[in-house]
Amino acid sequence: MDTLKLHHRLWIANSSEVKERSPIIFECTYNGKGESLLLIRYDGQCIGYLNKCVHMPFRLDCEKKTLFDHTRDKIKCSMHGIIYDPLTGESLSPTMCTGEKLNAINVVEDSAGIWIDDECVESVKEYNEMLSQPTRKWILANGFNPDDIDQSGKYNDTPLILACREGEKVIAEELVVSKANVNHRNMDGTTALWACVVSNSFDMADRLLGAGASIDSQNDNGATTLMYAASAGKTEWVKYFLARGSDTSPTSLDGFTALDLASNVECLRLLKAVPVTVE
Numbered sequence: 001m002d003t004l005k006l007h008h009r010l011w012i013a014n015s016s017e018v019k020e021r022s023p024i025i026f027e028c029t030y031n032g033k034g035e036s037l038l039l040i041r042y043d044g045q046c047i048g049y050l051n052k053c054v055h056m057p058f059r060l061d062c063e064k065k066t067l068f069d070h071t072r073d074k075i076k077c078s079m080h081g082i083i084y085d086p087l088t089g090e091s092l093s094p095t096m097c098t099g100e101k102l103n104a105i106n107v108v109e110d111s112a113g114i115w116i117d118d119e120c121v122e123s124v125k126e127y128n129e130m131l132s133q134p135t136r137k138w139i140l141a142n143g144f145n146p147d148d149i150d151q152s153g154k155y156n157d158t159p160l161i162l163a164c165r166e167g168e169k170v171i172a173e174e175l176v177v178s179k180a181n182v183n184h185r186n187m188d189g190t191t192a193l194w195a196c197v198v199s200n201s202f203d204m205a206d207r208l209l210g211a212g213a214s215i216d217s218q219n220d221n222g223a224t225t226l227m228y229a230a231s232a233g234k235t236e237w238v239k240y241f242l243a244r245g246s247d248t249s250p251t252s253l254d255g256f257t258a259l260d261l262a263s264n265v266e267c268l269r270l271l272k273a274v275p276v277t278v279e
Contacts, residue, residue, distance in 0.1 A: 010116040010124050012039070015109060018046055019210045023067045023177070025051060029122040037105060037124065038067065039114070040075075042086040046114050048105030049089050053077045054097045064132060066173050072203060075102075135174045138163075149180045156187040164195035164204055172204050182213040189219035197225055197237050205240070215246050222252035230271060231261040238267045248274050 018024060018041045026037040036051035036059050051059050055077070061067055064078040074092065075084040082093045089102035106118040116124055131139070136146040144151050144159045152158060157165075160180040163172040172192075176182065183191055193213045196205040209215060216224050226246040229237035238258075242248075248258050248271060262268040 009108065010121060011113055012116055012124050013114045015046075015113055018114060019212065020044070021068060021072050022207075022210050025061070026124045028116075028124045031120050032122070037116075037121070039107065040067070040086060045087070046107050046109045047086065047089075048107040048116065048118075050103040050105065052103065053080055053082060054091060054100040054102060055080050055082060064170065064174075066170065066177070070169075070203070072206065131174055131178060135171050138168065138171055149175055149178055150184060152184075152186075156185075158184045158186075158192075160184070161186055161190075161192045161195050164192045164201060164208070165198050167199040167201055167204075169201060169204055172201075173207065176207055176211050182208050182211050183217065185217070185219070189221075191217050193217070194219070194225050194228060197229055197232075197234065202236075202240060209244065215241065215244060216250060218250060222250065222254075224250050224258070227252065227256075227258045227261050230258040230267045231263055233264040233267060235264065235266045235270070238262075238270050242270060242274065 012026065013024065018039060020041050023038055023040045026039065028035050028037040030037070030050065038049045038051040038060065040047050051061065053060055056079070058079055060075065060077045062079055066078065067075055069076040069083060075086050076082070080096065082091050082096055084091055084102055089104055091097040091100045105116060105121060108115045108117045131146055131149070139146040139159050142159065142162060143153050149160070150158055153162075158180065160172060160175045160182065161184065163175060185191055191213065193205055193208050193215070196202070196208065216226075218224050224246065226238065226241040226248065227250070229241060251257055259268070259271040262271055
């Protein structure tokens with residue numbers, strides 16, 4: 001994405017491009033020096049920081065291309081493990097740089113999009129994310145080209161689908177950060193979200209949905225992830241999808257809904273409790 005400068009403000013993105021807890025990294029000129037800038041949306045608010053640890057002047061993602069801890073609730077330095085409050089940039093680590101703060105960048109969001117409104121920032125361009133060496137090796141070992149992260153392989157799977165199915169959360173996170181297609185369909189018409197149900201990876205499913213994955217995508221038999229979860233008796237997943245607004249009305253090619261396919265009493269109870277919409 002290009003930037004537009006207007007009255008000392010730099011336009012950097014449309015609001016729809018910055019997803020909840022899905023960081024975007026930019027290269028910028030800050031006080032005349034090349035720096036890395038971190039833009040995140042947290043609890044709906046767009047926030048900017050220099051992408052530099054307070055302990056030593058290294059990028060927060062210098063060792064792993066992830067910027068949140070495993071709970072996806074706090075920013076984490078991949079080298080030193082320092083945890084930061086996303087809203088304030090303050091170090092919350094009890095033994096290292098406690099109370100010190102990341103260098104905040106003033107960010108403004110309006111109807112035109114997201115702007116950098118900071119006189120220290122002179123120019124901005126989006127950073128072309130590169131995969132870490134361990135992730136590249138994993139991709140190669142599984143028969144994919146690491147320079148084509150959406151390449152289809154066996155069963156028309158992509159690296160992201162395979163990583164989600166195998167529970168490789170760090171690799172899947174890197175692929176999402178690098179903007180892998182979260183809605184790619186394999187030979188059965190299933191997506192990476194379906195693969196998360198297989199591996200029981202709730203946090204990765206959250207990550208995919210935050211990056212724009214379709215919650216109600218139907219496979220070649222017309223089944224959604226909710227229908228699969230219900231038919232497999234995966235009660236916690238039925239709760240998960242219902243809590244996130246999954247549609248209970250789609251039918252499979254055989255004419256069955258998620259309710260029809262419920263394979264245990266708890267799934268049946270959960271799906272029966274969903275109000276029926278009358279058009």
